[in-house]
Amino acid sequence: MLTGTIIKGIGGFYYVQTTEGLIECRARGRFRKDGAKPMIGDMVQILQTAEDVTKGSVEEILPRKNSFIRPPVANIDQMIITMATSNPEPNLLLVDRLTVEAEAAGVKPIICVNKLDLDANKAEQIKAIYEKAGYPVLLVSAREETGIAELEAVLKDKITAFAGNSGVGKSSLLNRLSEAFGLETGDVSEKTQRGRHTTRHTELFELPFGGYVFDTPGFSSYETEGLMPEELAGLFPEIRQAEGGCRFAGCAHVAEPGCVVKDALQAGKIAPERYENYCILYAEAKNNKMW
Ligand SMILES: Nc1nc2c(ncn2[C@@H]2O[C@H](COP(=O)(O)OP(=O)(O)OP(=O)(O)O)[C@@H](O)[C@H]2O)c(=O)[nH]1
Ligand SMILES: [Mg+2]
Ligand SMILES: [Zn+2]
Incomplete structure (x- = not known):
């Protein structure tokens, strides 16, 4: 065998x-x-x-470390959650859905901001938000080949999924990793017109320096639909870290008085953008539970 x-x-x-x-x-x-x-x-x-x-x-x-339903893949070590500084504009709610999804599956999220060439200031702002969450943040440009060595170091010997919105440059980045990939890429305006991703199937590609990567149109919210609202705080590392000592047992950290997570937010330990998305996802999970 x-x-x-x-x-x-x-x-x-x-x-x-x-x-x-x-x-x-x-x-x-x-x-x-x-x-x-x-x-x-x-x-x-x-x-x-x-x-x-x-x-x-x-x-x-052989026994699986983890598995996803859409796309149907198993044994992912890490998820590179990719966005662009602009064209398309970053959608941090989508990014945070993906970090939650990765956390829920026990997969390590890594944030990757592409198209650094278009807006370096925006890239730094996003970096500051996700570093507070404790996530590694890569600033790259597939076009100008910036940050590719750092990306390669993160990918080496791991199975990595590239997730993120259509047009952020996932396939373009993968093409920078090996001449052999030759993945199809597409113009952002054409993508919006067609309303679909250029990349539509799942395949693991072997990296010339060790490890595998695959490109995906993004994990569907399927995986987090069953999420209980009370599980959510544990899937935001910076909230998880701040927890303990709220006035009310079972505090949701949304509107309760005497909340230590709110204190951490005030003290600048939690990024307001992330906290806001936590509140949105909490409301969603609560809604799902009711139905
Ligand atoms: N300015 C700039 N444009 C880039 C960069 N990386 C990719 N692009 C462009 O962005 C567009 C979309 O790139 P793709 O690689 O097809 O994006 P994708 O994330 O694979 O998109 P889907 O397959 O639809 O999910 C293409 O026109 C690329 O040339 C970059 O670093 N800077
Ligand atoms: Mg693609
Ligand atoms: Zn609280």
């Missing part, structure tokens, strides 16, 4: 990267019955066919 990572799935075949190269595999029928379908990112054990060692079958899925 050979162990490898599923890097893509096409037409019922799984492509498994192993020390002996890429092997085209069918999944054994029992996976369908178990409801445990192999996912991209899965570590699997495969058997090569006797006649042709480039073909085989997936025999066993």
Whole structure:
């Protein structure tokens, strides 16, 4: 048996990267019955066919660290949440939905501000917001090739998902990491007209310096729909850190008096932009729970 990572799935075949190269595999029928379908990112054990060692079958899925439903991927080490300084304008609520989603799955969020060439001041402002949350922040420009070495250092030997709005430059950044990727990129105005992402399928790409990356139109809110409002504070590291000592037990840190999270906000330890989005997401989660 050979162990490898599923890097893509096409037409019922799984492509498994192993020390002996890429092997085209069918999944054994029992996976369908178990409801445990192999996912991209899965570590699997495969058997090569006797006649042709480039073909085989997936025999066993090794235990997953984490998994997502949309996109269907497993074993993500970190999520690079990407935005642009402008064109499109940064949408911090979307960014914070993604940080929450990553936190909920136990995946490390990393903030990446692209298009540094368009607005360096905006980039610094965003950096200040997310550094208060304790997240690493990368300032990059795919166009001018700034910050690419720092990005590579973060990606090395990890499985990383690039998430973020259409047009922020995820595919452009990936193309800077390896000549071989040759991913399709698209003009922001054309994207808005078509109302969809240029990138539409999920595939793990092996980095020339070790590790895997994949590009995704963004994780759907599917994963956080079931979130309980009281779980949310724990998914904002800076709020989690400030917690403990509010006047009311079970304080939601929204409108209650004697709230230590509000104190931390006043003291500048929590960025107002993040706190505001916490309140929005809290109200949403509360609403979902009622329905
Ligand atoms: N000025 C500037 N433009 C950039 C930069 N990076 C990417 N772009 C442009 O932004 C547009 C969108 O880039 P893409 O890489 O297609 O964006 P994406 O995030 O992959 O978008 P989807 O696949 O639709 O989700 C393209 O026209 C790129 O040339 C940058 O650093 N600076
Ligand atoms: Mg893309
Ligand atoms: Zn409180």
